[in-house]
Amino acid sequence: MLQWKKGIFQYHPKCHQIKLTRLCFADNLLIFCKGTLGSVIGVQSVFDHFYLMSGLTLNAAKILELESIQSISGIRNGELPVRYLGVPLVTRKLSETDCQPLVDKIQARIRHSSAKNLSFAGRLQLIQAVLFSTCNYWYRQLILPKSVLQRINQLRSRFFWKGADASASGLE
16 A cells, blocks of 8 residues: 655755646656655655556656666656757746757758758748748747747748848848
8 A cells, every 4th residue: 555644745946836746748757856865755656556556667768867866766867957859848938048959950941951942932831831830849838039939030031032041131
C-alpha cells in the first residue's frame, strides 16, 4: 500500500507561484518538484505505486533531475528552461533569445538551396505551406514577443519580394 506523508512534496521554485506540478504532452509526462531528497522520494513512491498498478515503467532518459538524487531514482540533472519538441518551456514571458531557434529555422528554410530559384508563386507557396506552419506551431502554444513577430514578417516579406533575406534596397 502507498505510504504518503503530508507535506513531503515541494514545488519546484520556478513553478510554485502557478502551482505547476506536471505537464503532459502526447505520451510524455514532465514532473516538476523541488530538488530535495524528500520531494523526489515522494514522487518516486507515487511512481512505484503507479508501476505496480499499471505495469508501465519510467523512461528515465526523458526526465531530468538533480544529480545528488540519481542514486535513488536513476534520474538525471536538468535546469529550466528546457525545450520540448523544439519549444522552450519557461515560467516567464518569452524573450527574443528564447525565440531565436524559431527565427533560425525560418532563415534556414529561406536560405536552403532549393528555395533560391523559386518563382513568385513558388515562394508564396513555400511561405504559406512551410513558414506559416513552422510559426503556427509556436503561435498555438506561446505568446511571442512583438519584436520576434516583426522579424519573422520581415524575413517572409524579403524572401517573397527578393528571394532571399536581403533588404529591398540591398542596403543594410
